[in-house]
Amino acid sequence: MEIIEKIKTNKSDENITEIQKICLHKLQSSPLPNPKSELWRLSNKSKLSNFLDYSVNEKDSKFDVPYPKNSQSTIRLIIGENCQIKIIENNYSIQQLSEDELQKYIKEQISFFKQNENWSDLLNLSLSCKNNILGLKINGSKIPPIEIFSHASSNSLKAKTLVIFLENNCDVELLQVNLGKENSSLSQSTFFCLKENSSVNHGVVSYGENRSNLLNSLNVIQQKNSEYNLGSLHFKFNYARFEINIKQSAGNAKTNIKGMQITKKDEQISTYTKIEFNGPNGFLDQINKSLADDKSHAIFEGSIIVPKIAQRTDASQLSRNLLLSNRAQIDTKPQLEIIADDVKCKHGATISQLNEEELFYMRTRGITLSEASKLQLSSYFQEIISFIPVSKDKWDLLDKLLNEN
Amino acid sequence: MVNENLVKDVVKEPYKYGFVTDIETEKIEKGLNEDIIKLISQKKEEPKFLLDFRLKAFKKWQKMKEPDWAALGYKKIDYQDIIYYSAPKQKEKISSLDEVDPKLLETFDKLGIPLTEQKKLTNVAVDAVFDSVSIATTFREELAEHGVIFCSISEAVKNHADLIEKYLGTVVPPSDNYFAALNSAVFSDGSFVYIPKGVACPMDLSSYFRINSGDSGQFERTLIIAEESSSVSYLEGCTAPMFDTNTLHAAVVELIALDDASIKYSTVQNWYAGDEEGIGGIFNFVTKRGKCLGKRSKISWSQVETGSAITWKYPSCLLLGEESVGEFYSVALTNNLQQADTGTKMIHIGPKTKSTIVSKGISAGNSKNSYRGLVKMGTKAKGSRNYSQCDSMLIGDQASANTFPYIKSQQPNSEIEHEASTCRISEDQLFYLQSRGIEFEEAVSMMVSGFCRDVFSQLPMEFAAEADKLLALKLEGSVG
Numbered sequence: 060m061e062i063i064e065k066i067k068t069n070k071s072d073e074n075i076t077e078i079q080k081i082c083l084h085k086l087q088s089s090p091l092p093n094p095k096s097e098l099w100r101l102s103n104k105s106k107l108s109n110f111l112d113y114s115v116n117e118k119d120s121k122f123d124v125p126y127p128k129n130s131q132s133t134i135r136l137i138i139g140e141n142c143q144i145k146i147i148e149n150n151y152s153i154q155q156l157s158e159d160e161l162q163k164y165i166k167e168q169i170s171f172f173k174q175n176e177n178w179s180d181l182l183n184l185s186l187s188c189k190n191n192i193l194g195l196k197i198n199g200s201k202i203p204p205i206e207i208f209s210h211a212s213s214n215s216l217k218a219k220t221l222v223i224f225l226e227n228n229c230d231v232e233l234l235q236v237n238l239g240k241e242n243s244s245l246s247q248s249t250f251f252c253l254k255e256n257s258s259v260n261h262g263v264v265s266y267g268e269n270r271s272n273l274l275n276s277l278n279v280i281q282q283k284n285s286e287y288n289l290g291s292l293h294f295k296f297n298y299a300r301f302e303i304n305i306k307q308s309a310g311n312a313k314t315n316i317k318g319m320q321i322t323k324k325d326e327q328i329s330t331y332t333k334i335e336f337n338g339p340n341g342f343l344d345q346i347n348k349s350l351a352d353d354k355s356h357a358i359f360e361g362s363i364i365v366p367k368i369a370q371r372t373d374a375s376q377l378s379r380n381l382l383l384s385n386r387a388q389i390d391t392k393p394q395l396e397i398i399a400d401d402v403k404c405k406h407g408a409t410i411s412q413l414n415e416e417e418l419f420y421m422r423t424r425g426i427t428l429s430e431a432s433k434l435q436l437s438s439y440f441q442e443i444i445s446f447i448p449v450s451k452d453k454w455d456l457l458d459k460l461l462n463e464n
Numbered sequence: 465m466v467n468e469n470l471v472k473d474v475v476k477e478p479y480k481y482g483f484v485t486d487i488e489t490e491k492i493e494k495g496l497n498e499d500i501i502k503l504i505s506q507k508k509e510e511p512k513f514l515l516d517f518r519l520k521a522f523k524k525w526q527k528m529k530e531p532d533w534a535a536l537g538y539k540k541i542d543y544q545d546i547i548y549y550s551a552p553k554q555k556e557k558i559s560s561l562d563e564v565d566p567k568l569l570e571t572f573d574k575l576g577i578p579l580t581e582q583k584k585l586t587n588v589a590v591d592a593v594f595d596s597v598s599i600a601t602t603f604r605e606e607l608a609e610h611g612v613i614f615c616s617i618s619e620a621v622k623n624h625a626d627l628i629e630k631y632l633g634t635v636v637p638p639s640d641n642y643f644a645a646l647n648s649a650v651f652s653d654g655s656f657v658y659i660p661k662g663v664a665c666p667m668d669l670s671s672y673f674r675i676n677s678g679d680s681g682q683f684e685r686t687l688i689i690a691e692e693s694s695s696v697s698y699l700e701g702c703t704a705p706m707f708d709t710n711t712l713h714a715a716v717v718e719l720i721a722l723d724d725a726s727i728k729y730s731t732v733q734n735w736y737a738g739d740e741e742g743i744g745g746i747f748n749f750v751t752k753r754g755k756c757l758g759k760r761s762k763i764s765w766s767q768v769e770t771g772s773a774i775t776w777k778y779p780s781c782l783l784l785g786e787e788s789v790g791e792f793y794s795v796a797l798t799n800n801l802q803q804a805d806t807g808t809k810m811i812h813i814g815p816k817t818k819s820t821i822v823s824k825g826i827s828a829g830n831s832k833n834s835y836r837g838l839v840k841m842g843t844k845a846k847g848s849r850n851y852s853q854c855d856s857m858l859i860g861d862q863a864s865a866n867t868f869p870y871i872k873s874q875q876p877n878s879e880i881e882h883e884a885s886t887c888r889i890s891e892d893q894l895f896y897l898q899s900r901g902i903e904f905e906e907a908v909s910m911m912v913s914g915f916c917r918d919v920f921s922q923l924p925m926e927f928a929a930e931a932d933k934l935l936a937l938k939l940e941g942s943v944g
Contacts, residue, residue, distance in 0.1 A: 097533075367861055382876040385843060389874075393882075395867040400858040400888045408882040410841075410873040 074188075078165050082185035085172070092178040099175060101358050101390055103327045106298035110244045110272040113216040115186055122210055125238065132203035133449070138219040139191045139209075151199025151229075161194040161222060168250060168278065176333075179276040179302055183248035186218035193219075198226040204449045205231065210238040211245035211271070218246040225257040225285075234262040234449035239271025239296055246274045253285035253312075260288045262447035264456065267296040276302040281312040283338075289314075290446035292456065293328050294321040303332040310338020310369055316345040319443040321460065322355030322387070329358035336369035343374040348443060350436075351380070351387035358390045365397045365404060372399060376406040381439065383412060433461050479736055482706035485571040485676050491550045494679070496543055498522065501649055504549050508618050508652075513629055521638035521648030528642045534805040535834045535866055538710075538747065538774050546712055547680035548650045551597040571674065589614055591655045591671045593684055598653045603667065612696075613658040614669050617685055620656035627658060631689055635718035635755045635782070643714040643749040643776075647683045651716065654684035659694040659725070668697045668924055673715075675704035675735070675746065681712035688718070690725035692758065697728040697924055702771070704736045707744050710773060714749045723758030723785070728766070730923050732931055735771035740829075742801030745773025752779035753809075756788035756817075764791035765808065766922045768931040773802060778836065780809035783817035783848075790819040793922040797935060798831035798863070807837035807854075807868075812845035812878065821852035822918050827863035834866040839880055841873040848878040856886045857915055859908075909935070 075083075091107075092099045122137055134153065136144065146153045156164075165184065172181060193207070211217035225231065237247050253259060265273055273296050281287055293299050305314055320328040334343055349357035357380065365372050378391045393406040413435050421431035437457055444456050492503055501522055505515040530541070571594070589603035591614065598616030607614050613624060621628050638648035655671045675682045690696055704711065713735065719727050729752075738745025748771075754763035765779040781790030792808040810819035819839070827833040835854045856865035867884045889911050897907035913920070913932055920928050 370861075380873070382873055385874070385876055387874070387876070389872070391871045392869060393867075393884075394869070395856075395884060395886060396864070397856070397858065397866065397886050398861070398864040400861045400863070402858075402886060402888075405883065405885040406867070407884070408869065408871050408880070410871060410878070410880040412876040 076189060078162065078169070079185050079187070081166070081169055082181045085169070085174075086181050086185060089174060092175045096175040098331055098360070102300065102329065103298060103356070106272070106327055110274065110298055111216070113214060113242070113244045115216050115218070122208065124208070125236065134203055134205045135208070136193065136205070137208045138193045138221060139217075144195070148199075151197070151202040153202070153205070154196050156194030156196050156222060156224065160196075161192065164222060164250070164252070177276075179246065179274045179300065180248045180278065182274070183218045183220060183246045183276065186216070186246060187220045187248070191217070191219045192222070194222040196224045196226065197229055197231055200228070200230045202229075202231045205233045206236065206449060207233065208236050208238065209245060209247050211240060211243040213240045214242050216244040216246070221247070221249045223249070223251050225251070225253045225259055227254045227256055229254070229257040230259075232260045232448040234264065234447070237263070237265035237273060237275060239265070239267030239273055241268045242270050244272040244274075248276045249278065251277070251279040251287070253279065253281045253287055255282045256284045258286035260448040261290070262449060263289065263291040263301075264447060265293045265296070265299065265301070267299070270297045271295075272297055273299040275300065277304065279303075279305040281305065281307045281314065283309045283311045286313040287315070288446070289316045289318070290443060290448065291318040292443060292447060293319070293330070294460065295323075295326070296328055297326055299328040301328075301330045303330070305333070306335045306337060307341045308337050310336055310341045310372070313342045314344075316343075316347070317443045317446040318346070319348040319350075319440065320357055321350045322357045323352045325354045327356040327358070329360070332361040333364070334362070334374070335364045336372045336374070337366070338368060339370045339372070341369055341372045341374070343376070345376045346442075347378050348439065349378075349380045349389060349391070350383065350439070351389050352383040354384070354386045356388045356390070360392045360394075361406075362394045362396065363404060363406070365395075365399050365402055367398045369399045370401045372402045372404065374402070374404045378406075378408040380408070380410040381412060382410055437461060479706060481703035481734065482736060484705040485567060487567050487676070488553045489550050489677060490553050491547050491677070491680060494545055494547050496546070496548060496650065500548055504650060504652065507549065508621070510621055511625055514621060517633065517638070518649050521645050524639045525642065525645035525649055528645055530642050534776055534836070535832065536774055536776065536803045536805050538803070541712060541747065543646070547677070548683070549652055550677045550680035552594055571676075589667055589669050591616060591669075593653055593655075593671060593673045594676060598655070606666070610663050610666055611660040612663060612665055613656065615656055617651075617654045617656045617687065620687075624656070624658070627689065628656070628687070631687060631718070631720060635720060635753050636716050636751050641751060644716050644751040647685060647714045647716045647751070651683045651685040654686045654715070656686075657688040657696060657698065659690045659696050661691040662693045664694065665696040668699055670699040670701070673700070673702040675711055675713065678705070678707040678709055678711060681714065684715050686715070686717040688727055688729070689720045690722065690727050692722045693724040695726040698730070699924060700729070700731045701734070703734050704746055706736050706739075710745060710747050712747050712749070715751070717750070717752040717779075719754035719763055721754065721756050721758060721761035721763055721788075724760050725758060726762040726764070727754065728764045728924070729754070729779070731767040731769075732934065733767065733769045733771050733775075734934060737771045737800065737802050738773040740800050742773065745802075746771065747774045748772035748777065749774075750777040752777065753782065754780070754790070755782045756785050756790060758785045758788070760787045761785050762789040762791070764793075764922070766793040766919065767795070768919070768923070768934065769794065769796040769804060769806060770934055772804070775804040775806050777806045778809055780811065781819060782811050782813065783819065784813045786814050787816045788814060789817070791922075792819075792821045792823070793919040794823045795826070795916045795919045795931070795935070796824070796833055797826045798828070798833045800829040800831060802829075802831040804832070805834045805836055807835045809838040809840075810850055811838075811840050811842070812848040812850070813842045815845060816847040817845055818848065819850045821850070821854070823854040824916050824919055825854070825856040825865055826859065826912060826915070827856065827865050828859035830862045832864045832866070834868060835884075836868045838870040839872070839882070841875040841878040841880065843874045845875045846877045848875065850880045852882040854884045855915070856884075857912070858886065858888045
């Protein structure tokens with residue numbers, strides 16, 4: 060594990076930025092997360108060490124977009140390739156964050172980091188070079204959809220960072236696509252700051268190729284009256300972790316999350332979410348779906364934290380899981396930590412296989428078993444996919460999920 | 465608008481079992497080492513296999529670390545500052561109840577436990593445990609007629625050594641966890657139940673645990689074996705006097721159900737919980753586990769947890785036998801500075817196994833109440849089902865309620881459902897009841913009782929009445 064060696068020795072290199080230095084320093088005493096901690100307990104150790112085995116290569120290979128851009132107005136950005144952007148129109152503007160703004164924000168975030176909870180971010184920020192950090196400030200409304208791509212080329216480990224500020228009253232649709240090439244590791248950290256009255260439909264689609272790995276971390280801060288909608292999909296990774304940290308800094312905000320992970324072969328994909336309400340009248344509706352087939356392992360851990368200040372919080376979390384093979388494994392742990400008394404909080408979890416009665420019904424109508432299973436799966440997937448913005452019209456994700464492999 | 469102070473007043477209730485019995489006791493010196501264990505074993509005149517069992521467990525315990533994963537905060541326990549054996553002085557051998565120290569009988573009388581002949585009319589056989597030893601077991605002859613063995617575990621070691629050697633430590637091995645290892649090394653007494661093949665136990669069996677001494681820990685061990693096609697209902701109650709120090713209680717309960725057998729284990733736990741500032745109270749670290757070994761066997765846990773400063777307790781079921789059933793019904797009430805981390809583990813190993821979990825947590829004052837449960841479907845648990853429901857109720861804005869369900873499945877042909885909710889006493893409901901002329905305290909108590917109904921309905925009749933009264937007492941203030 061070359062990276063760990065590098066962190067341990069931490070030779071002061073002139074090229075590394077201050078942020079990298081801070082993060083390297085934080086990781087130095089214990090470069091790896093504690094495997095016994097709740098957040099890393101189920102994570103496959105050898106897969107994680109395989110993630111770190113690739114060498115850090117700052118140069119990217121040519122990026123092939125997964126689908127054509129069908130509308131001229133869509134804004135398409137590739138982290139690491141074209142980081143220069145400045146669009147100022149009558150009703151909106153998209154600009155790069157200044158070096159100072161970026162540094163200040165990231166440093167502030169780092170000060171709250173904890174070794175096990177934010178290990179993925181610490182690793183990301185200690186590896187992410189200047190070119191691979193994209194900071195955007197978005198203002199206005201009627202903004203054309205934005206697509207942001209991240210990828211790692213074969214036989215390398217890449218760290219990409221995205222920081223987005225949504226100014227007051229801003230309203231935007233943003234799709235983030237993380238692509239893993241064969242034998243690659245991608246570390247993607249995203250920081251979102253939603254100012255008052257802003258709203259975003261955020262889509263995260265991550266899919267890999269043979270033996271690709273992903274550490275995807277998403278940190279969101281929501282100010283008053285903001286609305287954050289997230290639709291996410293992770294599939295085809297040998298090893299992937301999706302960590303979501305959402306904080307409603309003063310309550311009175313809305314969060315909707317619909318996520319899905321699909322594991323096959325011997326893959327392991329996990330989703331960890333932590334949603335904190337730091338003020339009253341917060342709202343959360345979360346559903347996470349997993350599907351595990353072959354010898355794979357799908358994990359979901361979600362925690363909802365409602366301190367005393369967060370009165371009248373309304374939060375619900377549902378974990379639905381399909382286990383399709385008797386060698387596959389599903390772990391799920393939805394959890395509530397509540398101190399405020401005037402709240403409505405609930406969670407639920409189910410694990411089952413495809414509904415046999417429904418399959419039987421379809422078969423009596425002359426539909427073959429495989430078609431019937433596909434139909435059932437497509438309805439299972441559709442709820443999540445239809446929530447992912449931008450792509451839903453032009454990129455047939457459903458088809459990709461049902462017919463590939 | 466609910467008056468917050470009124471609610472706080474309502475949840476205050478003095479502990480009525482807090483008296484100390486002034487009786488001469490025989491104690492050994494404080495501390496824990498091999499010699500102490502040998503001394504306990506010697507005092508109990510135990511066979512060699514048991515002493516070896518204890519010493520082995522002690523060695524394992526020394527290598528273990530106290531668990532810290534539970535959502536509990538308490539000051540470190542000094543295991544060398546505890547007396548591991550304390551017994552009321554009495555005549556060498558007791559042949560009948562008449563020879564029991566009247567002070568002890570009086571104590572149990574005060575606690576409402578019928579040990580004396582005239583009170584034995586209720587159809588419940590009782591094994592009364594005072595500090596480290598069992599004082600008396602009632603209805604033994606009647607039970608013996610049916611072949612049921614119900615006695616203290618020390619007697620069982622002497623009279624039924626074969627059964628003890630065969631089953632002790634098979635459900636909860638000494639290496640299972642820190643507190644189980646400690647218990648295995650120093651356990652002093654407890655109850656032993658053996659129900660022979662085809663016998664439905666003619667009466668409910670009950671153990672009553674009383675801690676009297678302030679500086680000694682209580683480490684009892686219960687073992688229940690239900691042979692093929694037998695059934696038994698077992699009740700457990702516990703109280704302790706009020707001391708400013710914390711007393712350690714680390715018990716182990718092992719249940720074994722063979723083919724078609726069923727065991728119902730009910731607990732009303734009312735250890736002293738400490739005062740309003742959180743001074744004193746029992747540290748309750750208990751390992752309870754049942755093994756559904758046989759086909760169609762059934763183990764059902766029901767518990768009402770109202771006491772203890774710290775509760776760390778996860779009654780579990782290992783569902784090995786085909787079509788075996790595990791159940792867990794729990795009400796946990798915490799008040800003041802009490803902390804409870806409790807729940808269950810349902811491990812589905814055999815095919816077509818079923819489990820149900822219903823947990824109700826009520827947190828008031830500054831207390832902390834966590835549900836922690838594990839449901840696991842092993843690869844062979846084809847056609848198995850689990851249903852879990854855990855609801856929390858918060859009274860006041862200082863209490864916390866947490867839910868940590870761990871769900872793991874490796875079998876596609878199984879179904880797991882889990883749901884949890886958190887609420888508080890609704891103002892509308894309170895208003896409605898009050899507008900019908902029901903007093904505020906009574907309305908709160910009615911709603912809490914309604915909230916716990918699913919669990920109370922599972923308790924044996926004697927206990928259901930007691931549990932309802934206990935909750936009402938804890939919640940109703942002067943009304944009770």
